[in-house]
Amino acid sequence: MTLRISSAAKINLVLSVLGKRRDDYHELRTILQSVSLYDTLEFARAERLEIDAPAGITEQPEQNLVYRAAEIFLQKYAPAQGVKITLTKKIPLAAGLAGGSADCAGALLGLNKFLAVNLPLAELDKIANQLGSDIAYCLRGGAYLALGRGEMLRKIPELPRLYGLILKPPFALSTAEVYRAYRPAGVKIFADDAYIEGKISPENLPTHNALWPAAGALQPELPAYRQILKATNPIACSMSGSGAALFAFYNDKITRDKAAVSLYGRYEIYPIETINSAQTISEN
Numbered sequence: 441m442t443l444r445i446s447s448a449a450k451i452n453l454v455l456s457v458l459g460k461r462r463d464d465y466h467e468l469r470t471i472l473q474s475v476s477l478y479d480t481l482e483f484a485r486a487e488r489l490e491i492d493a494p495a496g497i498t499e500q501p502e503q504n505l506v507y508r509a510a511e512i513f514l515q516k517y518a519p520a521q522g523v524k525i526t527l528t529k530k531i532p533l534a535a536g537l538a539g540g541s542a543d544c545a546g547a548l549l550g551l552n553k554f555l556a557v558n559l560p561l562a563e564l565d566k567i568a569n570q571l572g573s574d575i576a577y578c579l580r581g582g583a584y585l586a587l588g589r590g591e592m593l594r595k596i597p598e599l600p601r602l603y604g605l606i607l608k609p610p611f612a613l614s615t616a617e618v619y620r621a622y623r624p625a626g627v628k629i630f631a632d633d634a635y636i637e638g639k640i641s642p643e644n645l646p647t648h649n650a651l652w653p654a655a656g657a658l659q660p661e662l663p664a665y666r667q668i669l670k671a672t673n674p675i676a677c678s679m680s681g682s683g684a685a686l687f688a689f690y691n692d693k694i695t696r697d698k699a700a701v702s703l704y705g706r707y708e709i710y711p712i713e714t715i716n717s718a719q720t721i722s723e724n
């Protein structure tokens with residue numbers, strides 16, 4: 441029997457930075473939303489832990505977040521078990537889309553089910569929060585307000601289905617470097633009450649990313665890519681997380697598909713829709 445988990449990318453519709461913490465992380469207030477762009481993990485019985493992942497994700501295979509999550513989980517809850525996890529990636533690397541975090545969450549949920557350990561989510565959160573700031577979110581998905589480093593989650597009303605595009609510029613951005621380049625400026629807390637109150641629609645989709653100036657300082661070409669996306673007349677357009685991925689949403693599927701056709705072949709684009717959960721699980 442094998443188990444297959446598809447784990448979704450996230451975007452930050454609003455990202456406000458409230459200040460620097462004593463632990464050198466930044467205090468965040470951000471609206472997170474899952475979108476239909478997935479990495480896939482497949483679980484099969486094996487003598488020991490084995491990760492089959494594309495080359496070049498990390499310098500050492502043991503640094504892969506799938507390996508790190510599995511190592512902690514097996515050591516603590518299934519010490520005598522072996523599993524082979526095969527990772528297939530579609531989420532662009534170091535793009536602000538939580539690709540590594542999505543894979544880490546998929547590994548925890550997949551092992552929990554495949555080995556029938558059946559831990560409650562709160563136990564998986566404890567491992568997630570050791571490995572990153574938005575992995576606890578990736579264990580859930582859908583629409584959330586995240587506070588703290590990004591690990592304190594408040595459920596907010598699900599968004600309506602919105603049709604969008606992700607444009608991945610031809611360069612990566614390190615989350616740590618973008619936060620290091622961040623300088624406080626302008627509005628501290630961007631108005632996100634429409635999300636909290638469930639008043640979002642194609643006519644009302646406010647976006648903001650406080651890390652945008654820092655990302656642009658590291659990659660001066662970034663504003664030109666945002667202009668390319670804005671030229672397709674979206675209802676909203678912003679950068680996700682620490683970047684460099686940009687997202688745009690459109691009035692409906694037809695206008696989104698027209699925008700996709702106008703960019704296809706010249707830029708790395710991914711058609712997306714808002715979705716209400718981060719993982720889909722199938723067994724065979």
Ligand SMILES: C[C@](O)(CO)[C@H](O)COP(=O)(O)OP(=O)(O)OC[C@H]1O[C@@H](n2ccc(N)nc2=O)[C@H](O)[C@@H]1O
Pocket residue numbers: 452455464465466467468470536538541571572573574575588589590615616619681682
């Ligand atoms: C940018 C976001 O994607 C917004 O959702 C997240 O805040 C990033 O979450 P993440 O990739 O899980 O980040 P982590 O792997 O925890 O941290 C990477 C580095 O980013 C910086 N970092 C991250 C999160 C945060 N709230 N403040 C920070 O300053 C820290 O230097 C940290 O060492």
Ligand SMILES: Nc1ncnc2c1ncn2[C@@H]1O[C@H](COP(=O)(O)OP(=O)(O)OP(=O)(O)O)[C@@H](O)[C@H]1O
Pocket residue numbers: 497498499503504505506532533534535536537538539540541543544574615681682683
């Ligand atoms: N399974 C994985 N997939 C992608 N990156 C991984 C994985 N495991 C570890 N990493 C490391 O994490 C780094 C960040 O990758 P990731 O794709 O998560 O960035 P991101 O989308 O910007 O994340 P976030 O939005 O959470 O900041 C990569 O450069 C890589 O070195």
